[in-house]
Amino acid sequence: MHELGITRNLVAIVAEAAQGRPVRKVWLEIGTQTALLPDSVRFCFDVVRQGTLLEAAELEIVEVAPGWLCEDCGTPAGGEAEAMPAACAHCGATRWRRRTGQELNVKAMEVETCV
Numbered sequence: 001m002h003e004l005g006i007t008r009n010l011v012a013i014v015a016e017a018a019q020g021r022p023v024r025k026v027w028l029e030i031g032t033q034t035a036l037l038p039d040s041v042r043f044c045f046d047v048v049r050q051g052t053l054l055e056a057a058e059l060e061i062v063e064v065a066p067g068w069l070c071e072d073c074g075t076p077a078g079g080e081a082e083a084m085p086a087a088c089a090h091c092g093a094t095r096w097r098r099r100t101g102q103e104l105n106v107k108a109m110e111v112e113t114c115v
């Protein structure tokens with residue numbers, strides 16, 4: 001399963017950043033264009049975190065919708081479209097740069113503080 005390897009990497013990254021402290025919660029940003037299914041990631045997370053610092057961690061998945069920026073003037077396309085927009089409302093250019101939708105980031109994490 002595609003998600004399993006990716007989730008394993010993410011858990012490893014978070015565990016390393018936690019520096020030995022148990023992790024309470026992890027926020028994960030997943031772009032809707034990544035072909036990663038949040039439900040699959042959630043499932044893999046439950047498997048992969050066993051025996052790690054993330055064993056008791058809650059997983060919050062934030063889905064990021066696709067967005068575009070005009071290549072010429074930097075104006076964002078109106079709305080959030082899966083497909084590339086036709087022409088820039090500002091300058092009429094038709095070349096676009098992807099702005100969002102392909103994220104796969106650990107956005108934030110919360111660790112237990114030492115008492």
Ligand SMILES: [Zn+2]
Nearest residue numbers: 070073088091
């Ligand atoms: Zn433009």
